[in-house]
Amino acid sequence: MAQTILIAGLGLIGGSLALSMKENNDNHLIGYDIDPKAIAYGVENGILDEGVADFKVGIKQADICILAAPVSKTIELIHKINEVNLEKPIIITDVSSVKGSIEKAAECITSPLVTFIGGHPMAGSHKKGIEAAKSHLFENAIYILTPTNDCPKEKIALLKDVLAGTKSTFIELNPEEHDEMTSVISHFPHLIASSLVHQAKSWQTKHEKIPSLAAGGFRDITRIASSNPAMWQDIFFQNKHVISRLLTDWIAEMNDLQQLLQTDNQVEMYDYLVQAKEFRDGLDKTKRGAIPAFYDLFVDIFDQTGALLKVVSLLAEKDISIKNIEILEIREGITGVLRLSFVTKEDQLASHRHLTKNGYETMLEE
Ligand SMILES: NC(=O)C1=CN([C@@H]2O[C@H](COP(=O)(O)OP(=O)(O)OC[C@H]3O[C@@H](n4cnc5c(N)ncnc54)[C@H](O)[C@@H]3O)[C@@H](O)[C@H]2O)C=CC1
Numbered sequence: 001m002a003q004t005i006l007i008a009g010l011g012l013i014g015g016s017l018a019l020s021m022k023e024n025n026d027n028h029l030i031g032y033d034i035d036p037k038a039i040a041y042g043v044e045n046g047i048l049d050e051g052v053a054d055f056k057v058g059i060k061q062a063d064i065c066i067l068a069a070p071v072s073k074t075i076e077l078i079h080k081i082n083e084v085n086l087e088k089p090i091i092i093t094d095v096s097s098v099k100g101s102i103e104k105a106a107e108c109i110t111s112p113l114v115t116f117i118g119g120h121p122m123a124g125s126h127k128k129g130i131e132a133a134k135s136h137l138f139e140n141a142i143y144i145l146t147p148t149n150d151c152p153k154e155k156i157a158l159l160k161d162v163l164a165g166t167k168s169t170f171i172e173l174n175p176e177e178h179d180e181m182t183s184v185i186s187h188f189p190h191l192i193a194s195s196l197v198h199q200a201k202s203w204q205t206k207h208e209k210i211p212s213l214a215a216g217g218f219r220d221i222t223r224i225a226s227s228n229p230a231m232w233q234d235i236f237f238q239n240k241h242v243i244s245r246l247l248t249d250w251i252a253e254m255n256d257l258q259q260l261l262q263t264d265n266q267v268e269m270y271d272y273l274v275q276a277k278e279f280r281d282g283l284d285k286t287k288r289g290a291i292p293a294f295y296d297l298f299v300d301i302f303d304q305t306g307a308l309l310k311v312v313s314l315l316a317e318k319d320i321s322i323k324n325i326e327i328l329e330i331r332e333g334i335t336g337v338l339r340l341s342f343v344t345k346e347d348q349l350a351s352h353r354h355l356t357k358n359g360y361e362t363m364l365e366e
């Protein structure tokens with residue numbers, strides 16, 4: 001049955017969810033945002049069927065409401081629900097990167113017409129705003145739901161059905177598990193990535209060439225530091241207890257490493273690196289992680305006019321779609337390296353075969 005869906009918060013995630021739902025069903029999509037420009041963009045570009053200037057007006061019409069504002073603003077919207085005189089049953093979900101504080105706010109909802117099911121699609125980008133929204137953003141990603149134990153199964157099934165266009169895989173967790181796990185694999189790494197960038201920035205005062213030396217490894221490990229600072233600041237404070245615990249463990253571990261260096265303990269340092277490599281390599285052998293990554297292929301090229309075009313044309317011949325291209329280590333007149341990213345392993349392997357056949361030296365990222 002067609003549903004009326006309100007999306008409150010029309011940014012990267014709200015906009016992408018709207019697009020993914022629009023492609024796959026005939027539901028009526030209403031959008032609300034504190035920024036009227038986001039609503040106008042959604043309506044003018046056919047992402048939404050309708051915009052509303054008042055959250056309370058939108059939620060009264062909706063069968064399903066998706067809260068997609070920053071976490072702290074989503075909590076404020078949840079508190080507003082009690083001010084609305086709802087007239088029909090509604091499923092309310094959210095997309096926040098933190099679930100404990102959201103669940104706590106949802107416990108305050110008094111209306112028996114509301115079923116609250118926390119949600120978190122585990123995909124994103126460094127961009128923000130509805131202009132950056134993509135219908136395929138959540139494809140192959142894990143979509144976490146945090147229903148309470150007494151949540152009716154048919155309501156969970158209906159929500160999954162409405163979100164089917166995301167083409168993500170749903171898993172159910174409780175909010176505590178969610179906040180610990182996402183802290184380990186997403187929130188805390190973000191904090192460390194930003195701190196590494198700060199370290200490079202402060203050493204730049206001594207060595208001004210640091211930015212031009214910052215190569216593959218540094219760029220890989222700090223990529224996420226380029227994401228939306230306002231969003232991450234909010235996430236850190238909403239999940240501050242878990243992040244704080246991880247930070248304490250991390251500081252202790254850094255002190256241990258300092259100790260190994262100062263006591264010239266090469267054996268234990270080697271062991272530390274081997275264990276990290278084994279765990280990291282094991283991650284790649286199992287399934288792709290919760291946040292979709294890409295399959296990379298490194299291709300040696302010569303810095304000649306048209307070198308990039310030649311590689312791209314060869315892959316186009318085979319109808320292979322490239323997700324991302326990065327030129328690494330290019331220096332005038334000598335070989336450089338292209339990093340090509342693919343969505344599937346098949347595309348990665350087919351590109352490897354085709355480019356090798358055409359005389360290119362390539363290296364697969366295993
Ligand atoms: N960006 C990412 O990579 C991911 C973000 N998330 C979560 O999604 C949520 C939204 O993030 P993005 O879409 O990336 O942010 P965004 O900055 O692109 O969009 C947020 C939107 O919410 C609107 N907004 C702010 N306060 C509001 C309020 N009180 N009422 C209605 N709208 C309001 C803003 O005007 C903006 O349009 C956050 O809770 C974040 O934790 C979840 C997965 C990935």
Ligand SMILES: O=C(O)C(=O)Cc1ccc(O)cc1
Binds near residue numbers: 097122123186224
């Ligand atoms: O691309 C990445 O590595 C991300 O970290 C994207 C992301 C950001 C926030 C989330 O809550 C979930 C996923």
